[in-house]
Amino acid sequence: MNPANYLYVSALLFTIGAIGVVVRRNAIVVFMCVELMLNACNLAFVTFARINGNLDGQVVAFFTMVVAACEVVVGLAIIVTIYRSRRSASVDDASLLKR
């Protein structure tokens, strides 16, 4: 199977994730879209590793996964805290820095 197809899937996933981040208001969904973009990147890394025949891309993919796991922990904690204090998970409501 042509490895380029994996790249197309990766680009599609990234685009869906990016659009999700831009258009959705719910913080959880935005967060999931960010994860989607990260995973799209991971897919691209793995694919390039396969194309080039070395392990560099796979190493970076693992690295990304570890960082993403940490980020999920911190990010979810922040979202839950905001929800508790403001009774809303909308990212547009959390614009306090503007004022």
Place this chain on the structure above:
Amino acid sequence: MTSNSLVYLIALPLFGAAVLLLSGRRSDRWGHIFGTLMSAGSFAVGVSLFLKMLGNPTGERALTQKLFSWISVGSFQVDAGLLADQLSICFVLLITGVGTLIHVYSIAYMSHDLDRRRFFAYLNFFIAAMLLLVLGDSYLNLYVGWEGVGLASYLLIGFWNQKPTYATAAKKAFVANRVGDMGLSLAIMIAFATLGTVSFQGVKEHASQASTGSLTAIGIMLLVAATGKSAQFPLQAWLGDAMAGPTPVSALIHAATMVTAGVYLITRSNFIFDLAPIAQLAVAIIGAITLLFGAIIGMAKDDIKKALAASTMSQIGYMVLGAGLGPAGYAFAIMHLLTHGFFKAGMFLGAGSVMHGMNDEVNMRRYGGLRKFMPITFATFGLGYLAIIGVPPFAGFYSKDKIIEVAFNAGGFKGIALGTAALLGAMITAFYMTRVVILTFAGSKRWDDKAHPHESPFLMWAPMVLLALGSVASGFFFTRGNSLRNWLAPVVEATPSHEGELLSPAVVSILALVLVAIGVGYAIIKYLLNEVPQVAPADVTEFTKAARKDLLQDNFNEAVFMRPGQSLTRGLQVADTKLIDGAVHGIARFAIGSGNLLRKTQTGFVRSYAMWILAGAIALVATIWVVTL
């Protein structure tokens, strides 16, 4: 010869001023007596020094005292030193003698003033500064005294500064004096630049090595200084307003001593002017212009003090004219200065006595017939009057006629022009002084019933009597055997030149007396035989109107210097606010504006930031794609 007592001349009045100013109201009760004693002490020191000088042979009379090394920079050495030579000691005796008399007079004149102690402090300070002026042995030391008398003059003109016009008069005098002071400082700088020294002795020795051009420059700058301090044309406008000060101040500072400092400066600098004929001629011309200028103004003034001030200006014009005539005239300029010190101070004190008896009224048209009420004032004023118009054998006859004679004999057209001006001035002087005397003391009474004219107390008329004696006898005393001239000869190197003279002394005296008689006669017809209106008539010629306004000198200064100066400052102010402040504010406004623009991008919405990041990433990728294509 050195003498250690010179410093006491200055130290005594300076100590008096310091004590009176620092002790405050505590010395109110005895301050005036203390101040007078300090001045009298200075006079006593002056007399003893004079006697000491008399005892020395002619060539060794000058006394010097080095106080301390003042400025020592490389080759530039200035010592704070004092020099009392034959010229200085004349001034010392005049300043301390007349000064002490005026201190005594002021005790009574200022007795009702709450600030009498402060007045005496300033008077003492003036005496000290004026003595420093005439005793300094270098131009720089002279300059210190020069500024000191300017300050004293300012403080005393504005002594009653609760009246805004008086405060303005003080400021006017100060500003006019500053213009002159600038001339003096420039002269000192030029002297140092070309001769490398500023002491009188050094400049005298090196003057012949300098170029005529630089000597002329020094001379002209010294003349500018003299015009400022001595109220000569074109810086004379302040003297009339200076009459705002108490009358003793007018008598001491603005008649007898300070205003003659310019004459002292020119006479002292004779070694410069004798080598710079152009500057010397300029001095003579300025003197001739001023003596006519002042005399014309004097004819039109109804304020007794302003009439006397105009007369002072005119008489100093005579002295400057004399000093501008070179070695032949210096001694007579100083002689006129000394006799003028007596008679003009006496007349000012007389005017003060009249004002004292007339509720401080100064308008002569509101006087009239006062001789019956103030016989002593009338007698002393009358003697001063006879002296100033030059009736023999009173003092002015000797000094003024000599200046006229020297002017005529200056040679050529210059001599005729200057001599004619001086003669004309004598006639006008006779007219306006007769006018003052008639309006004040003769005729019918023109004051209202509120005034109760009375003779002044003893402390006031005693100094007037002594000054009147001086106006009677001083001229005769100075002229007898050419005593003053021979006395001053070592300083000013007078060369008696009687060859090729245009008019002999007798002819000049007769001419002058005839013209004086005409002036007196006209004044008698106009003011004694005709009724004097209480209000100055308005239907007079434009010339008279101009003379009443000081020959439009103020208008001229205002139009030529004040208005353009004001426009300049206003323009600079506009440039400051619009250009400089504009630039600074503009930069600030630009920063604020661009900040406001950038702030709009900061919405606070996470999604819009994400949008920007996305757009940036796409732009980055697109750029890389385009570049690698």
